[in-house]
Amino acid sequence: MKEISRSIKKKDHDNKIEGRSVYVDDYPLTASGKRILCGKLIHAAYAKARVLSVTLPPLPEGYTYVDRNDVPGDNNVNIVLDDTPVFCRETVEYIGEPIGMLVGPEEAVVDELLAGVKVEYDQIEPMLDLRNGTEAFFDYHFGHGDVDRAFAEADKVYEEEFLTGYQDQTYLEPQGMMAEPEEDGRMFVHGSLQCPYYVHGAVARALGTGPEGVHILQDVTGGGFGGKEDFPSILGCQVAVAAHKTGQPVRCVYNRREDLEFTPKRHPSLCRYKLAVKDGRVTALEADVRFDAGAYSTLSAVVLQRGIIAAPGIYHIPNVRVTGKAIKTNTVPCGAYRGFGAPQTFFAIEMMMNHVAQDLGVDSITFKQQHFAKQGDMTSTQGRYHFPVPIPAMLDEVDALCALRRKHQAYSLPQTGRFRRGIGFSAIFHGAGFTGSGERDIIKATAKLRKYADGTVEVLASNGDIGQGVRTTFPKIVSHELNLPLEKVRYEHPDTARVPDSGPTVASRSLMTVGELLRRAAIRLRDIWQDGVEQEVEEHYKEPDFVIPFYLDRFEGDAYPTYAWSVSAVEVEVDTxxxxxQILGAYGSFDVGTPVDENIVLGQMEGGFLQGLGYASIEKMQYDEKGRIRNNSFTDYLVPTAMDVPKLIARLHVEEYPDGPYGAKGAGELPLVGPPPAYLEAVEMALGGMKRHRLNRIPYSAEDVILELNKEVP
Amino acid sequence: MVNGYKPGSLQEALDIRSRTDAIPYAGGTDLMVRNQKGAVYLFLNDIEALKQITDDGDMIRIGAAVTFTRALENDLVPPLMKEALSQIAAPAIRNAGTFGGNLGNASDKADSVLAALALDGRVRLASAGGERTVRIEDFFVKRGETILRDDELIVEVLLPKSRCSLPFYYQKLGGRNALAISRVAFAGVYDVQDGVIRSISVAVIGEGKFTRYREAEAALIGRTAEEVKENAAACADSFIRNMTFTRGRVSAEYRRTVVRNLLTDYLTSLG
Known part of the structure; x- marks a missing residue:
């Protein structure tokens, strides 16, 4: 283990454990002692309707209604495209879409007024169904080889459909943002968020001020998992508009029901896969991937890109054709959640490979192994796997942990009796960093170190700590290079008035990309270090030389410079x-490169694994025939509890990445992606395998098991 | 701000109950979630008389304000009841939740009520004017509705000792391993002597009500366990025929299948 991997106490540990961290909902007054107005949103009651009128109850003095007519700048929130409104336009496009906001000093009074608001609608037939949706926000096509010929020459062609459901991030702290007009005329917006500069751009545009007219601070944030990547831009604009109109600080914090029902989740998906097999080998893949984007495009472009790039999984398939569509439906807009499109397609390809192997009469582990990509092979986008692919060794490690291969064969034999067992496995990657050329062309990250006269050093970057530990690991890297005690290096919550734009807190890019900039900056600072004076060093992102440039219009080139890898296995016992x-054991080998803090990484692996198991089994969220999400409380949207944590063993396998700090790659998404197909393969095996039960969707609940068994012909 | 009464005796509580609309509050685990604006509560958790577990020779008597945790720690509480209690929610809820609350909340998914039903339990109700004791299945009308009158309070749950030490069968199915409402639960108590069934009970969660299947149960009495075991599927059917399952968080088909499986397993395991 490298010195840098040694675990240390997180910088925010004491404050969080002792309950001293101040979250956005905790401020009794603003820092300057001003009263904070409470803002609450009027949510649309129909999935698609023209809003004819909004009738307010008489508003007492000090209470204000805010809607799109109050937006001083642009009523379009800048995310990837600009189709999401700050407040609804003439029509509402999903149940829960914000129509306006009521603002005032007393929460109870605001609640009462809210109950008295009458909205008159002219209902329009909504489009709810992903399968039948025809309007695509994004429609991508790419591939390579001669797919048609491969299918024509195939011994056998397999076709199957795979479905995945919603998944909600269920961060501990719900969404919440606050805006404060400042003396100098600037608007100060802060709250629970991941990407300060995303919010910065959006708020400046909504207020029409230009970038210098606003600044954004990340407050202590109680988890994000992607859920606070785009949404705080929308809520941030809403509170900023309300603060602009009233001239007073305004805060809006979602309650859990609003949060579960109306904020972004993982895209439900429908994947149609077609595989050609010749001489026992997969020769071609045709993948038709549909993601349910919801009513506005928000982050769907980038989520879909990551999803379809992973369509062939980690397998080397010579002929590939992929279609990806983000379908508009009149449902809540979907966004980012740990994995970002990849869990859906990895689920599809992993299950597909299992089913093809079973049909060919080959153990799926062997079959997959015959197709593993290796260093130098072409990726789905005609880039290269530039570095070693350690999957075979990781598979051996997992085999050693749980006798995977032996059990995989044993449990595949016919079983009788009430309790039946299965074991499943999956092998996946996480493309490290932002997809495509975004890092080079769009983000262009800058990070700074400021050394003060007293010899302390401050990290200036825009990446938010959302539990993944960048407030600890950034200073750890810098103190390591400067040979300073950790206490002398600090990283505060970023405020865009003080820090450069080092990009968003997404895709596990913070440590790999920004961490490397900080490492280089620290080395330069060390070289020019002078005691007793203030010094500043700045580093800019530069794409590594080996990278094959990526062209998004053709999906060609290196979509990622390198990859993190994982092998997961899940052993179950099904009560028929x-x-x-019952999960008897869950095992994973994870290659995130060098861990910059071993405990943090292992915590990420275990937590992500559990989220993956929840996604595969109990986390069921659906909308009804009107388009309303019914599972809007923790009574109805079940996530794993401490009692649902199985025996879970996570091991690290280190394949260093030369352009990441000390060899580090991305860690965040990786552990969530592999467990769902491993889980479902295990359940399918326990039920008697594909010959009796072919499973193709998650979440797969106890009820699904029983209904599937009821289909069994005696 | 919460308004309410905090009587120190049952008499005082019944008196307040007879003249106000205050909502009886024992553990509050459901009322806190409901968080009804402007509600006035009648807090029962200071009344010692409602917090006792006693043995009167015929009955184990469990006070309405006894928490599940207290009951789990008490030697008088029968094993079936403890099995059910141990799977309710999570420790924090069990520390507050009570027998009276589980009944009074009128949920059709109340696990302690199911165990009491299988044990031929009764519930004693009192008002300023008098008292009555009714069978569990007669107390519960339907989801959200019981026979409790506006002037009455639940005083205690009575479990016949003759049932308390009999062998039992219990299984709860929630959506996960803790903090999960029963989607299906099954409780049964049986007495088999010399291979012959002397008594048997069947109770399930999944029908939207609490009921017993007296005819189907009676038809098994006097038959040998062996005979029932051999005809378990048909015997199970005699119960299932009289059951109507609700759909909600799960389908009626799921509930029916699981109850059939568990019933068959139960009838196979007698003796």
Missing amino acids: YTGRV
């Missing part, structure tokens, strides 16, 4: 009387 699936 009740459908209950």
